[in-house]
Amino acid sequence: MSIDLSTTLGSAWFPAPVFTASGCASSGKELAQFFPLQEIGAVVTKSIMTKARHGRPTPRMAETPSGMLNSIGLQGPGIDAFLANDVPWLLEQKARVIVSIAGETVEEYSSLARKLRAVPGISAIEVNISCPNVENRGLVFACDPDAAHAVIDGVRRTLGGELPIIAKLSPDVTNIVEIAKIVVDAGADALALINTLLGMVINLDTMRPHLGGKTGGLSGPAIRPVAVRAIYQVHAAMPKVPILGMGGVATGRDALELILAGASGVSVGTASFGNPEAPIKVQRELAELLTARGFNSLREAIGFAHRVESQ
Amino acid sequence: MSIDLSTTLGSAWFPAPVFTASGCASSGKELAQFFPLQEIGAVVTKSIMTKARHGRPTPRMAETPSGMLNSIGLQGPGIDAFLANDVPWLLEQKARVIVSIAGETVEEYSSLARKLRAVPGISAIEVNISCPNVENRGLVFACDPDAAHAVIDGVRRTLGGELPIIAKLSPDVTNIVEIAKIVVDAGADALALINTLLGMVINLDTMRPHLGGKTGGLSGPAIRPVAVRAIYQVHAAMPKVPILGMGGVATGRDALELILAGASGVSVGTASFGNPEAPIKVQRELAELLTARGFNSLREAIGFAHRVESQ
Amino acid sequence: MAGINRHAKTMVATLVSNKRVGQYHQLILDVGGVVNDFRPGNFVAVAVGGDRSSMVLRRAFAISRISDRGAYGGTMEIIVAPHGSGSRWFCAQPEGSEIDVIAPLGQPFGIPTHPVNALLVGGGYGSAPLFGLAEILKDRGCTVDMILGASTAGKIYAPLEGKRAVNTLRIFTEDGSMGTAGRVTDPITELLAANRVDVIYSCGPMGMLKAISALTANTDVVHQCAVEESMACGVGICMTCVLPVADEAGVVTMKRSCIDGPVMDGALVQWDLVGQVLPVNE
Amino acid sequence: MAGINRHAKTMVATLVSNKRVGQYHQLILDVGGVVNDFRPGNFVAVAVGGDRSSMVLRRAFAISRISDRGAYGGTMEIIVAPHGSGSRWFCAQPEGSEIDVIAPLGQPFGIPTHPVNALLVGGGYGSAPLFGLAEILKDRGCTVDMILGASTAGKIYAPLEGKRAVNTLRIFTEDGSMGTAGRVTDPITELLAANRVDVIYSCGPMGMLKAISALTANTDVVHQCAVEESMACGVGICMTCVLPVADEAGVVTMKRSCIDGPVMDGALVQWDLVGQVLPVNE
């Protein structure tokens, strides 16, 4: 007897609930050597921008206790090359595809959405708003309620009602529930929680910040308690809004924790660096843990930590 | 040849730069079995409130990857019993004492400061503003610029110019530099960075939040990159304001990282749970590392990561 | 209070023996002469996972028995159930490993000054510290009856040598795979009714300790129980391990089980308030 | 591109030998028949610290030599310098340990189709993969000259068996404790001037690779260098390990050293731009 692992994010349906995390699967090809991409929920692509970008200077990473910092700076080929090469290949593999987009201005997000509107076969768009807004002193969109609203509103209007929008939020805010409400109000169908935390490592040899970009994003198991808290808070405030959870998931038990807190699906990021088979392994372990707890479907487990409590 | 490890926080001078972290040394007596308290910079006491408090229900802790969550809820004897028993004992040991205070209202902080004003022998007051403000929907003071200002302003006016005030900030804010500036403006002589991050763990057996208080504070090595980043940002913005750094310090190299980022002293919290000798061990290792790098004094190393960079 | 944990030392102890015993591991550590400061009921806090472990907190284990003779000057035995990652790591350490420990910690069992009828009740690995206790009680002329219980035979820890110190030993398993089918609380009622017990010493799951406290309530029988709460530090500095305990005047406060315990007076622990928000008494 | 790392496998390999050699450890792992897919220049990514380690990323090590005979069907050798926590953990593993590895990874050294004069230059443990390469080159009829360098004698890795495959071997140490006092770049200039070299294969610190690239610039000598950048994933999915590399048309982009390398054409790597912000070419 196999459990029903299917899930939905807005109008998008997925046969399985484990996804790659944006920026942690490159274009998908590299992981295909390790497991068949169509077996997981979907490949979430690295955040793509309008033009090709070289990204930040090296060093771009530092290992930290149970985590790592990265400062990639959104290196990528630009939307046109991406749509010409990467998306068709993924669809050929019968993988489901969630395209992550990033911009420097409100207008850049809309124009990316315009290009995606016409592309057949994409399941959803993840809007990474943890980017510096060049029009407003580099203030990160996700940390500025007005800018966050403007980006999602622009993408929604451009896309029309078709493709589900998943707004990806930063945990580096005073009140994540407030930002979540604002982007849902602006038209997001689902939320991706959480992006990395801003961190820094000082190199004790050079005695200056280790990363070329000075600060970087903290990810991995170290941040899982922050992810669970954010998911729990947002699910409590808006139980009907689906959440794609992420942050330190490396095993089935980690994924289950996020799901019980309120996630409808789970992305695996940093764990894939330690083990490229992590997404499929997490998915298998999750299925076993759900079955062992008597769940007949993944859906019954979503947000269960809230339900038990109110009994 | 022994290096000069002395440091200052506002007008308070300390012969050594390593401190206990508030809430991680109880009243000090328990640690005295493991090392002489006068050998470290100072004992920072657990945050004390006006009345005796039982704190939060158990379970109060969960281990997390390279960290832990706690939800103690400021259990303590209340300021009067504390001043009658704990402070005199610490002073008898020739330990330097920084008293941490916490309140539920702006007025409670001021009234605690009033009681402390008269107490001889205290080196400084750490004002823990990561507490829920009962007068404003439980919003944490440190997350609300106006409330943070009001608390520090009240304490400053009550104390007069004597005792240095160290304002302890929460990292759970969109812009920690903004809050830091506000509390310095309100009269803080120094800043303590960082308090714990809000987190949650779901217990997979009960399938509900593990902690009795549901959410808890994340501490330990896992959060060190966040602490380094916060210290670096605040020191860059206000290089003259001394910072007492904390967050995941377990070794001399960790302490050095915070000092290079801009901390004038370093508190050891969670690491003392793993090793009650951690504060003195960190201090010894720090002295060696500073010497190995050719520093003649701790002071030369404070904020060094900024100086190298501008060369 | 300056005497808090006054014998406690941080040390690196060599694991001289690691044997499986039923579902447990019997681990023997060379700790040297300090072993003479160890008392039944004391516990040890063990660092787990090695240098770059993601597990930042120590694990607490009751000190089962000690020996101050033999090749190693002084050794302590602990009985460990492989439960989660930390205890499994510990049980997987090869003989010869260096283990970072702090001991002895906490309040030991109180030893009566004159001979009494003592009943020792152990649940699962909770029996471990009772054998060392039994020897001391026996030496003081006490009658020592012991009742051990567990869900199944593999979780009964009752070493042959240990049995010499007790007058009677009864074993209960829930699945009947060893001894009598049933729970340790079943026979206690009879023993109490027959006035055969002056002091109960207990160690085991919190539910068992609570049940025994209910049985001894309103009797003259003293109930010294070794509680087991999650501990972050084990040395009294974190306030995570608290239990609601009344003082002689009936005022209930949150006591640290690591330093005010683990051995507590079962009659004073407010079992119904464990895990609850304590009402404020002004 | 579907062929990215197409031989790579995740596996648990038994550590069959762990020996100290100078300041390094020679580690031999049983990987079975897949060893036949390993080529000189490939590397292996090793999980370090065990199950509950705080180190979440793998460590990369060059595959030094392979053997498809003997008791174990197929083994690979790696030469590890105990540097930080991860490599020290690896070097401390006892024989018989199970090690979680992914191999073979990355682009190997290109092997010429006809006999050439090859110069192999190794810095520190960088010599490790050169001996396996030397054997292959020798089999193809190449002349193989080798120059090894390090700061001090203990950091020269030059096993006796390895020397059989090379025509000449010269050793340089900065402190003069072995071979000639000096750097490996010193003799290269002469060899190039004498037109004695068609291809240089190099492996070692980035500074050495950069210096060799400067020497071969504006010559016909091909310089295949194995670069060493910090890698988070080793399999091409994280974009942390990038280097600025020009394509044939001179357009510079950030290439992943794990998957487009580690062996790269030294003439195309933009050494002066390493660690810099790359100018945007529209």
Ligand SMILES: Cc1cc2nc3c(=O)[nH]c(=O)nc-3n(C[C@H](O)[C@H](O)[C@H](O)COP(=O)(O)OP(=O)(O)OC[C@H]3O[C@@H](n4cnc5c(N)ncnc54)[C@H](O)[C@@H]3O)c2cc1C
């Ligand atoms: C005073 C005392 C004496 C004990 N004596 C023994 C003994 O003699 N033999 C034995 O096998 N076990 C004993 N325990 C229980 C032992 O401490 C736990 O089994 C162990 O901590 C579990 O750690 P883990 O990493 O394997 O499990 P995890 O579940 O991975 O541990 C996660 C965290 O929870 C804590 N924790 C989990 N279970 C318990 C528990 N039952 N009690 C306290 N903390 C827990 C751990 O310390 C750790 O911080 C004792 C506990 C206490 C407090």
Ligand SMILES: Cc1cc2nc3c(=O)[nH]c(=O)nc-3n(C[C@H](O)[C@H](O)[C@H](O)COP(=O)(O)OP(=O)(O)OC[C@H]3O[C@@H](n4cnc5c(N)ncnc54)[C@H](O)[C@@H]3O)c2cc1C
């Ligand atoms: C392709 C390649 C081949 C290599 N071959 C060998 C070899 O044959 N023998 C050998 O001893 N070493 C080799 N190295 C270097 C080896 O990977 C590092 O020494 C090792 O990662 C250090 O890990 P640590 O935990 O000991 O050090 P730490 O400094 O604690 O490591 C912290 C982090 O930085 C990374 N890091 C640190 N130093 C290096 C480095 N020099 N190169 C890349 N990443 C680094 C680590 O991977 C880790 O993520 C190679 C590296 C690469 C990229």
Ligand SMILES: Cc1cc2nc3c(=O)[nH]c(=O)nc-3n(C[C@H](O)[C@H](O)[C@H](O)COP(=O)(O)O)c2cc1C
């Ligand atoms: C190397 C790296 C690159 C990342 N790139 C992106 C990105 O392009 N877009 C994005 O939305 N998130 C990006 N992230 C964040 C992850 O998608 C994820 O939200 C975060 O890492 C937390 O999950 P984890 O702990 O499983 O890695 C990146 C993370 C890492 C480690």
Ligand SMILES: Cc1cc2nc3c(=O)[nH]c(=O)nc-3n(C[C@H](O)[C@H](O)[C@H](O)COP(=O)(O)O)c2cc1C
């Ligand atoms: C169990 C526990 C109790 C704490 N209690 C307090 C407190 O009473 N007041 C306070 O300002 N901070 C308190 N903190 C936060 C610490 O002082 C410190 O800021 C934080 O834990 C980060 O440092 P660390 O990683 O070294 O523990 C507490 C932390 C822990 C783990």
Ligand code: FES
């Ligand atoms: S375990 Fe820390 S106070 Fe008891």
Ligand code: FES
């Ligand atoms: S190490 Fe991850 S892409 Fe190269």
